[in-house]
Amino acid sequence: MKIEFEHVCRRPQWPVWAVIVVLVWLALGGAALLLISYYDRAVSLCLFKRMTGLPCPTCGFTRGVLSGLSGMPGRGWLYNPLLFSVLLLFFLVTGIRVFFARAVKIHLTGMERAITWLLxxxxxAANWAYVIFYVG
Incomplete structure (x- = not known):
């Protein structure tokens, strides 16, 4: 495995459609959170949970984000540990790119790539089992 930091442009050029999609997504998410807080209950929109009765692999993410925004990030992490770990890694890599103008490049051999996919x-699977038995 080889990890390197490649110099990139300080300000990434975002396509206009991507900015619009993100803004619409944030507006819809904000509206949903306002409705949830107004009615003081959460309505499950998850089709997987409605059809099977089991929580989906991302179940608990909204509750976790709300806990994190309420000043309880530890409790938020307990709702769905894998998603919050990936989100933390995403913010770390994005911060390196924005503040240090470096892109993280990871080069893997075929065997390392296969092991990475298995892990x-x-x-x-472990996170989904955790969500089903402890959160769901």
């Missing part, structure tokens, strides 16, 4: 699948 990711195992983490995904």
């Amino acid at each position: 990711a699948g195992g983490l995904f």
Whole structure:
């Protein structure tokens, strides 16, 4: 495995459609959170949970974000540990790119790539089991 930091432009050029999609997504999410807080209850929109009765692998993420925004990030992490770990990694890599103008490049051999996919699948399955038995 080889990890390197490549110099990039300080300000990434975002396509206009991507900015619009993110803004619409944030507006819809904000509206949903306002409705949830207004009615003081959460309505499950998850089709997977409605059809199977089991929580989906991302179940608990909204409650976790609300806990984090309420000043309880530890409690938020307990709702869905894998998603919050990936989100933390995303913010770390994005921060390196924006503040230091460096892109993180990871070069893997074929065997390392296969092991990475197996580990990711195992983490995904373990997280889903955690969500089903402890959160759901």
